[in-house]
Amino acid sequence: MLRHISKVLEFEKIKELLVHHAASSLGKEKVEKLEPSYDYVEVVKLLEETDEASLVLRLKGQVPLGGIFDVRHSLKRAQIGGALAAHDLLDIASTIYGGRQIKQFIELMLEEEHQLPILKDYIDQIVPLTELERKIRNCIDDHGHVMDGASDKLRGIRQALRSAESRIREKLDSMTRSSSAQKMLSDAIITIRNDRFVIPVKQEYRSAYGGIVHDQSASGATLFIEPQAVVQLNNQLQEARVNEKQEVERILQELSGFVAESAEPMLHNVKVLAEIDFMFAKASYGHKIKASKPKVNENGQIRLLKARHPLISNDEVVPNDIILGEDYSSIVITGPNTGGKTVTLKTLGLLTLMAQAGLPVPAQDGSEIAVFSAIYADIGDEQSIEQSLSTFSSHMTNIVEILKRVDHKSLVLFDELGAGTDPQEGAALAIAILDDVYNRGATVVATTHYPELKAYGYNRDGVINASVEFDVETLSPTYRLLLGVPGRSNAFEISSRLGLSQQVIERAKGFVSSETNKVENMIASLEETQKRAESEWHDAESIRKDAEKLHEELQKQIIALNEERNALLAQAEEKAREAIESSKAEAEEIIRQLRKMKNDAHSTIKEHELIDARKRLEEAQPTLQKNKQAVQKKKVKQALLPGDEVKVISLEQRGHIIEKVSDTEYQVQIGILKMKVKEKDLEYISRPAPVETKPLATIRGSEHHVKPELDLRGERFENAVLRVEKYVDDALLAGYPSVSIIHGKGTGALRKGVHDFLKSHRHVKGYRLGGMAEGGSGITVVELK
CATH class of the missing domain: 1.10.1420.10 (MutS, DNA mismatch repair protein; Chain A, domain 3)
Structure with a gap:
């Protein structure tokens, strides 16, 4: 199976x-x-x-x-x-x-x-x-040849081989270069026959060289003779070759022994x-195939998002959402042939097999798939000529075997259930089979073109109808799966598009019952409603993403502005410190000179000298230029209250007071942004009609209860940063010296994002990962100031 x-x-x-x-x-x-x-x-x-x-x-x-x-x-x-x-x-x-x-x-x-x-x-x-590898590499080169250095004996043997071969070649070279060689030899070359060096001698001069004949040419005109003068040298060469072979075999045997160990x-x-x-x-x-790791479960839940059949090219495949096992455990896909029902069925079955084999599936991140104890499928025309079985009999034989094994942990896939026989009987049989599998608790997906099964999903809990969309305008399927919408034949629309007379079509409609027409109209309405809902959802999702992107950019701008402001303040403080130091030095010098004049017995201090010294002391005092903020602060005599319209001087922006954070700081809303601003950076503009306000003590009391820890597990990164920002503000209001942020271990991306935010927050004194008893690296302890 x-x-x-x-x-x-x-x-x-x-x-x-x-x-x-x-x-x-x-x-x-x-x-x-x-x-x-x-x-x-x-x-x-x-x-x-x-x-x-x-x-x-x-x-x-x-x-x-x-x-x-x-x-x-x-x-x-x-x-x-x-x-x-x-x-x-x-x-x-x-x-x-x-x-x-x-x-x-x-x-x-x-x-x-x-x-x-x-x-x-x-x-x-x-x-x-490593030692075994070194021994092998020291003996055998990259071409699989035993090297001379494998042993001292092999090196000596190969030196003898090369020496013997050299002597033989010298001897034969002298023969081929002699004055008689041109006449007696077929060619002035040295060749090898039977592993021995020979020269090609013409048949009629065979006795001129003596020695041993090893071969002859095809015509018999040339004999390959080992001259008597080199027979002994060839014997020595052969003996060296035998010794070489024996030593190589010994080396290989020795290495094999090391391998055995x-x-x-x-x-x-x-x-x-x-x-x-x-x-x-x-x-x-x-x-x-651009696949992702699916979540897996044991309770039969399938949630495949934008699932694609991996054997269909990306240019042709249509992604579909397949959801099963939550509100319903059975799907009945109806509609005409060649609409993509079988592809949907195979996609679900194949992706389930892939996941259970440990393979990632071609679907979006966040997809989930169930682990079944068995997967059964009856798909395609499996007619058996050898067994003399019809299409219907072949399918039914397969279905009978499935029904013998199926249980509540099985996934069952039926393609064109009940096809191949009388439509009325086939539809009735399909309903009975689906009921049997459904009652056993199995997860089942079935395709059919029988209109009777359109009502199946409406009459039974845990069953949903579905169809594959068909574009009447182009007369072709779109292969999009529509859950909750049964398929319709579209026969009249298609016939009309192809040019069939409207009179004939209207006459045909007269033969269709009014109930069938109502069902077809209802299905058409469902399709239109679903399309509109999907379009609106896509628009809303696009707006949400744009808003998230805008919020992120504004957050970055605020952080940059705060950093720039802090840098300017630090620079101003440094200049003020330098001015004070310079003034102190000048004053010290003046005092030193006055003391010197006082102690000088020969000199009398004159009045104009004292006046001049006093003037120099006054000039030595640092005169820091008052900036615009200091001037404006004198104007803020009105106590600021929540709801007051104010101007943030450093940003040149108007906003409203939300609440007083501390004695010198307020939380201000500017447009959609909330930020903390020093009192000296605010200019009072106007106040709305009086409203009842509550003191800060009340805010810090029961109406503003803050837990000493924040749990971010399961949050998306953007939402997590926003929650951390608000939580730190609330914790400061509550007067906590330190708090804990739970982000879990996971991949570490959420922990890094939280740390990056805390690093730039001016009210965070420091932070650290939790100890063993506190949750380890899954929690961050934050000290506030």
Whole structure:
């Protein structure tokens, strides 16, 4: 049944595409054996593995998984005492190196404080085996050739080989260059036959050289002769070659013994590397199809947002929202053929299989999918000529097998249920089958073109009608799934568009019952209402996003203005300090001179000198230029109250007082923005009609209760920052010296955003992560000033 489902839902085609993303034969083997899991805990683990690998690919782009081979057979042969070939040993050394590379790569990411618990566990299991790799590399080069330096004996043998070969060539060269060679030789070359050096001699001069004939040309006119003069040298060469072969075999046997000693850890390394390669193959495929990790549950809830069939190109596929298992557990999709009903059915089934196999699904972030104990499907024309079964019989045989196995944890997919027989009987049979599956508690999606099933969803709780939209103007399906709207035939509209006489169409409508017409009109109204609702929702969503963007920009501007103001104040204070220091120095100098004149017995202090000294002291006092704010402050004699219209002098903007924050600071609303402003930066303008106000003590009392901690878990980033800003203001009003902000651990993005905000807040003295008893890195403790 599983093989049948994989074929019908095209899961096998997904595996064929997935295998190309594996870096080694080990990963390819894992892909070929891939099957969906029906255990919730295992599915969660598989998806977490893929998501972790996806994180690495997003951060680094690629992973060093080259040079890894399936060396399990070589390792087992070495374990039983067999000698490995040079290329087998080279593959083992390459695999050791590949394992070390991926281990170092992940360790470097862990040092960068990336959370990769699954990959960390895998690389911790990899044994480096550096010594074995070094021994193999010292003996075998990259081309699989045993090097001279593998042993002293091999080096000596190969030197003897080269020496013998050189002597033979010198001897034969002298023969081919002799004056008689041109006449007796077919060509003045040296060649090899039977691993021995020979020269081509014409048939009639064979006795001139003596020696051994090893071969002759096709015509027989040329003989390849090993001259008697080099027979002994060739014998020495052959002997050296035998010695070389024996020494190479000894070296390979010795290396094989080293491999046998490390075979067990090496086999485990191969197993771990296969798992890592498989993880990244799934992640790479998910990246290619723009997939995301779905949430999973055990209660049959499916919420696929903008789900796409992964085997249809992005240019052609139409994303659809598929929601099931919350208010209803069954969907009946009605409508004409070639409208996209089967594609929708296959998309749901295939994405469920992918998720349960640990693969990301081509749907928007936030999608959710259920883990079923079994998935059954009856899709397509599966007529069996060999079994002499009709289309209806073939489908019914399959459905009978499904009904034997289905339970409350199953997902059942029926395509054109009841087709292939009498329409009235087929519709009745389809309703009975749906009732049976529904009563067992299974999750079911069925497609049909029977109009009788349009009423099925209205008469039963937990069942909803759906259809695939059809554009009458273009006479083609749009492939958009419309939940809650049953399909209609559109036969009259299509016929009219194609040119059928209106008289014929009106006559045909007369044969249709009034009840059927009412149903068709109701369906048309539902379609129009849903389209309008979706359009309005998209408009509202666009406005919301624009407002969020504007609010974010204004927040940045306010922060920039505050920073600029603080910088200007700091600069003014520094200038004032320098002026005071300069004045003090001048005054000290004047006093020193006066004391000197007083102590000078020979000098009498004259009146004009004292007047001049007093004038210099007065001039030494710093005269700081009063800015516009100081001048304006003198004008603010009116006590400010909530509701007063004021002018923020530094911003040249008007606003209203919301409340008094402290003795010298007010909260002011300017347009849609709220900000805290010093009293000296405010100019009173007007006051509305008197309203009853409450003292600050009341605000700090029961009407403004503030908890000592703020929980942000589950919040979006923008909303979280706004809540933190308001909470800090409230905590200051409540007089708290410190508060706690709970943001959870997660990916750390929310924690970073909160810290960035606290860093620039002028009323935050400092902050730190919570201790072990306080919640650890999931909580931030803030000290206020």
